[in-house]
Amino acid sequence: xxxxxxxxxxxxxxxxxxxxxxxxxxxxxxxxxxxxxxxxxxxxxxxxxxxxxxxxxxxxxxxxxxxxxxxxxxxxxxxxxxxxxxxxxxxxxxxxxxxxxxxxxxxxxxxxxxx
Amino acid sequence: xxxxxxxxxxxxxxxxxxxxxxxxxxxxxxxxxxxxxxxxxxxxxxxxxxxxxxxxxxxxxxxxxxxxxxxxxxxxxxxxxxxxxxxxxxxxxxxxxxxxxxxxxxxxxxx
Numbered sequence: 755x756x757x758x759x760x761x762x763x764x765x766x767x768x769x770x771x772x773x774x775x776x777x778x779x780x781x782x783x784x785x786x787x788x789x790x791x792x793x794x795x796x797x798x799x800x801x802x803x804x805x806x807x808x809x810x811x812x813x814x815x816x817x818x819x820x821x822x823x824x825x826x827x828x829x830x831x832x833x834x835x836x837x838x839x840x841x842x843x844x845x846x847x848x849x850x851x852x853x854x855x856x857x858x859x860x861x862x863x864x865x866x867x868x869x
Numbered sequence: 870x871x872x873x874x875x876x877x878x879x880x881x882x883x884x885x886x887x888x889x890x891x892x893x894x895x896x897x898x899x900x901x902x903x904x905x906x907x908x909x910x911x912x913x914x915x916x917x918x919x920x921x922x923x924x925x926x927x928x929x930x931x932x933x934x935x936x937x938x939x940x941x942x943x944x945x946x947x948x949x950x951x952x953x954x955x956x957x958x959x960x961x962x963x964x965x966x967x968x969x970x971x972x973x974x975x976x977x978x979x980x
Contacts, residue, residue, distance in 0.1 A: 757912075785966060796873075796955050796970030797913070810967065845913065849966070857903050857915040858968065 756780065758861035760846050766867045767836055774832045775864045779848030786829050787858060788821055789845040790814065797845055803829060836868045871896045873958050875971035882946050883979050890941040890974045892930075892956030900958045902932055902939040903968070907953040916954070917941070926950070946978045 759778040767773050779786045784805050789797035800819070801811045805826035815821075818836075823829040833840055843865050847858035872895040882888050894900060902919040917925050919932040919939060930941045939956060956971040 787967065794878075794972065796957075796972050797968075799967040799969070802967060857905075857918055859915075860913040862912045 758846055758848055758859050760844075760861035760864050762864055763862065764865045764867075766869060769838060769868055770835055772832065772834045773836060773866060774830055775844055775846075775866075776828060776830050777846030777861060778828045779846070780859055781827075783848035783850055783859070784826065785849045786823055787847045787849070788829070788831050789847065791843040791845060791863070792841075800831075833866075836866075838868045841866055841868045871900070871958050871960055871969045873956050873969055873971035875954075875956055875974050877974045878972070879975050879977070881977045881979060884948055885945050888943050888946040888950070888976065888978075890954050890956075890976065892939045892941065892971060894937050894939065894956075894958050896937075896958060896960060898960060899934075900960060902930070903957045903959070904928070904930055904939075904941050905955045905957055905970070907955070909952070913955070946976075948978045948980055951976055951978045 761776045765773055787802040788800040790800055791797045799812050800815050801821050802809060803823040806823050818834045821831045843863045845863045846861045849858050874893045876891050904917040905913050906916040907913045917930050928941055928943045930939050932939050953973050953975050955973045957968045959968050
């Protein structure tokens with residue numbers, strides 16, 4: 755599968771623990787996005803990278819959230835001191851350079867459950 | 870601010886019937902509009918882009934700037950069309966590459 759890969763697929767953690775998710779985009783895509791989706795809602799934008807630069811962050815991304823994309827390849831999203839409200843599906847997507855009109859390719863997501 | 874509204878959470882039709890999934894948007898400039906689909910146990914995938922004016926799996930969508938709408942239509946629904954459909958908008962200019970999604974419409978096509 756040469757699409758967008760996310761790991762793990764599921765994560766159950768206790769409140770207060772830290773979690774880290776990984777996303778491997780399509781190799782020739784230089785833009786990478788993180789979204790969060792809760793039940794009954796569409797995906798909500800969290801942040802995006804162009805190569806290794808994080809160019810925009812949503813207000814949804816509190817200071818407990820941090821995302822990195824070292825070397826402009828894979829990306830990680832870390833949530834510190836998790837709260838029950840962080841339970842959601844975390845989606846990663848990537849897109850070709852300079853062509854917004856092609857839309858995104860999404861990964862399967864990481865489902866986080868905070869207990 | 871950009872906003873996408875899908876007024877129907879659920880839509881149920883019979884096989885062979887026409888289907889229309891509504892999408893209205895709010896954006897001050899010229900947006901790019903998309904429809905994404907998520908079949909059961911599959912990842913979210915792009916269905917249509919307004920800029921390409923294409924028909925995919927029999928679905929079409931026309932951007933109506935006057936009514937700020939981008940409704941998705943298919944003349945004869947098939948059971949395999951049953952899925953969650955999301956309308957999404959991307960703004961223009963600067964680094965505004967993010968997509969804003971509606972809450973989605975769950976389409977069920979009954980036999």
